[in-house]
Amino acid sequence: MVIVMASRKQEDIDYVVGKIEELGYKAHLIVGTNRTVIAAVGDERGKFRLQSLESLPHVEKVLPILQPFKLAGREAHEEDTRVRVGPVTIGGGRFCVIAGPCSVESRQQIIETAHAVKQAGATILRGGAYKPRTSPYAFQGLEEEGLRLLKEACAETRMPFVTEVMTCGQVDLVAESADMLQIGARNMQNFSLLKKVGRTGKPVLLKRGMMSTINEFLMSAEYILSEGGRDVVLCERGIRTFETETRNTLDLSAVPLLKKLSHLPVFVDPSHATGHWDLVTPMAKASVVSGADGLLIEVHPRPEEAFSDGAQSLKPARFLQLMKEIEPLVHLAGKTL
Ligand code: PEP
Numbered sequence: 001m002v003i004v005m006a007s008r009k010q011e012d013i014d015y016v017v018g019k020i021e022e023l024g025y026k027a028h029l030i031v032g033t034n035r036t037v038i039a040a041v042g043d044e045r046g047k048f049r050l051q052s053l054e055s056l057p058h059v060e061k062v063l064p065i066l067q068p069f070k071l072a073g074r075e076a077h078e079e080d081t082r083v084r085v086g087p088v089t090i091g092g093g094r095f096c097v098i099a100g101p102c103s104v105e106s107r108q109q110i111i112e113t114a115h116a117v118k119q120a121g122a123t124i125l126r127g128g129a130y131k132p133r134t135s136p137y138a139f140q141g142l143e144e145e146g147l148r149l150l151k152e153a154c155a156e157t158r159m160p161f162v163t164e165v166m167t168c169g170q171v172d173l174v175a176e177s178a179d180m181l182q183i184g185a186r187n188m189q190n191f192s193l194l195k196k197v198g199r200t201g202k203p204v205l206l207k208r209g210m211m212s213t214i215n216e217f218l219m220s221a222e223y224i225l226s227e228g229g230r231d232v233v234l235c236e237r238g239i240r241t242f243e244t245e246t247r248n249t250l251d252l253s254a255v256p257l258l259k260k261l262s263h264l265p266v267f268v269d270p271s272h273a274t275g276h277w278d279l280v281t282p283m284a285k286a287s288v289v290s291g292a293d294g295l296l297i298e299v300h301p302r303p304e305e306a307f308s309d310g311a312q313s314l315k316p317a318r319f320l321q322l323m324k325e326i327e328p329l330v331h332l333a334g335k336t337l
Pocket residue numbers: 102128132183184185186207237272
């Protein structure tokens with residue numbers, strides 16, 4: 001249920017929050033420019049008791065939230081959410097590009113890439129320290145050393161970074177150094193991981209599972225938000241279809257659909273969606289036009305030597321070209337780079 005407040009005074013809000021909690025619900029405050037609402041989330045069976053809050057003097061009305069994703073949906077939260085990652089704002093008319101290698105491989109590789117992507121206009125560095133690989137014999141990531149190198153590269157280039165966290169046991173360590181936590185496609189429905197990450201309060205880049213529906217994707221965001229996380233960015237990265245020429249099939253219709261259903265920013269990762277470097281720029285351009293709030297792009301100084309995902313990684317010069325090509329489209333979409 002959503003409790004629409006008639007008053008914006010903190011003491012009135014606190015009073016209503018107290019009443020909601022007394023009834024056994026979690027209260028999530030949503031402060032908009034026009035109104036303040038409180039989403040009361042919990043056992044659906046008690047909704048009639050929540051309805052009685054309408055009799056309180058500072059409550060305008062109590063309405064049901066029909067969408068199953070109560071906190072991720074637009075019903076109770078009309079305005080677009082802006083997510084802050086260090087000094088960078090995602091959403092709200094800014095177009096943001098996150099770039100970097102698939103995996104952190106060495107000090108030289110990550111620092112070189114960080115400088116190159118920053119110079120080209122990316123504002124957040126990416127790089128995997130813990131890698132979810134299909135084969136147990138493939139490179140698994142530099143782990144703690146990878147986190148240390150990401151930190152060093154970011155200190156040198158004054159950029160925040162996002163990196164994947166794969167298990168609950170890694171969350172505290174990764175959250176200590178990373179500015180944003182990535183939940184990979186393979187972990188999109190690892191509910192205990194989603195809850196643990198939600199409790200850190202860190203911004204989260206949530207990737208769509210390769211076999212997940214839009215509804216399941218938003219329910220995963222809901223897990224993070226229901227634990228108190230506020231800053232979730234959704235990332236479409238392609239889904240499994242019968243097509244084998246591309247690594248995945250980029251579901252671009254997910255972008256306007258997610259923007260319609262949810263207030264959360266939406267990114268596209270054309271690197272994992274296509275699996276081929278020469279398809280990355282065309283799909284990046286299409287993503288901008290479809291209304292995305294940003295892109296996640298894999299960049300490697302020498303893709304032929306990459307430990308993972310070399311075939312889909314752009315060389316720095318090609319990444320710079322991508323940034324030039326998307327610029328007019330970003331403006332066309334009414335956003336700023
Ligand atoms: C990645 O971003 O490096 C990655 C592993 O992506 P995904 O989880 O989308 O496959």
